[in-house]
Amino acid sequence: MSAAESHSFDRAIPLDAIRFNEQGLVPAIAQDYLDGTVLMLAWMNRDALQKTLETGEVWYWSRSRQELWHKGATSGHFQKVRSLRYDCDSDALLVTIEQIGDIACHTGERSCFHQVEGTKQAPPADTLSGLYRVVRDRRDRPVEGSYTRKLFAGGDNKILKKIGEEAAEVVMACKDDDPGAIAGEVADLFYHALVAMAHHNVDLRDVYRILEERRR
DSSP, X not given: OOTTTTSOSOOOOOGGGSOOOTTSOEEEEEEETTTOOEEEEEEEOHHHHHHHHHHSBOEEEETTTTEEEETTTTTSOOEEEXXXXXXXXXXXXXXXXXXXXXXXXXXXXXXXXXXXXXXXXXXXXXXXXXXXXXXXXXXXXXXXXXXXXXXXXXXHHHHHHHHHHHHHHHHHHHXXXXXXXXXHHHHHHHHHHHHHHHHTTOOHHHHHHHHHHHHO
C-alpha cells in the first residue's frame, strides 16, 4: 500500500482552483485533528501542495531556503494529513493533521502560537481540552479552597460518588424533558469525568482517538 493509499482524506482538491499569490505561494494553516489546536502557519507552492496530496504527509515551501520542505524529515515530527480544505476565496488552506511526536514548532513547543505577552502558554483548543488543562493544573498545583482540589484530596471515593450523583441528575433532567437542565447536568458530568481521568492519569486525547475511530 502506498503512502497516499494509507490515508483517508479527500484528494480531489482542484489545484487550478487555488489562488496562489504573486510569489506562487498560498498560506497553509496546520490544525490538530483531535482538539482543533492551531499548530503552525507555513506556505505551500503548487509542488508542495501536489506532494502533500500524493503522499498524505505535509510538504511546505521554505521561503528562507527557497526549497521544498517535507515537515518532519529532519526532526521526525511528521504531519499526517487528515483533511485538507481551502477557504471561500481559494487563497488559504486549512490542513487538519495528526502531528507525530505532538511537536510542530522548531522550538520544541507543541504549537508555534505559544507566546502571550512574552510568556509561554498553551494555545486555545476545544472547550473540553482547555478545561482538562485547568483540572490537571489543579491536580499538580493545588489551590487552597478549590473545589477541584477537594475532589482530588478525596480520591476515588469522593470523585466516583460525584460521578454517580451527576449521572443520576442527567437522567432526571432527561426524564423531565428540560433542555436547560440537561445541558447543565451534562456539563457537570463532563467536568467530574475529567477529574476522574486526571486522577488516573488518562489522557483526554486517548478518548478523542477512540471517538474518532468509532466515528470513522
